[in-house]
Amino acid sequence: MVLIAARCTVCDSENVVKCGTQSNGKQRLKCKECGRTFQLDYTYNGARAETKFSIIKMSVNGSGIRDISRVLGISPNTVLDVLKKLKIFLSMSTRNMQTLTLDKK
Numbered sequence: 519m520v521l522i523a524a525r526c527t528v529c530d531s532e533n534v535v536k537c538g539t540q541s542n543g544k545q546r547l548k549c550k551e552c553g554r555t556f557q558l559d560y561t562y563n564g565a566r567a568e569t570k571f572s573i574i575k576m577s578v579n580g581s582g583i584r585d586i587s588r589v590l591g592i593s594p595n596t597v598l599d600v601l602k603k604l605k606i607f608l609s610m611s612t613r614n615m616q617t618l619t620l621d622k623k
Contacts, residue, residue: 558573564596573600591622 524534537555538547539564548555563569564581576586583601587594 524558526552526554527556528552562592563590564592570600573597574604577601 529552531551533550534547537546583594583597586597
């Protein structure tokens, strides 16, 4: 029996357990710390963290949605989803920054 050291992709914890399989037969894992489920290796490139980082980097440098999807080999809808989630995250963090500065006055 071979043990594979797995870390949570969200909280970087080593406290993970098996949590069934995907329809394609890949093993799912669940983090006991944050409760998220994930796979160690994804078949679709759009699910990888490196791809999401590349989407953000390319959009900041002025690449369009179609260009990003063509270069990375993913769907334009995936590019839009990543950028929408980034926009929501940034708006939430700027609101928190504004409330912190208002509280200090």
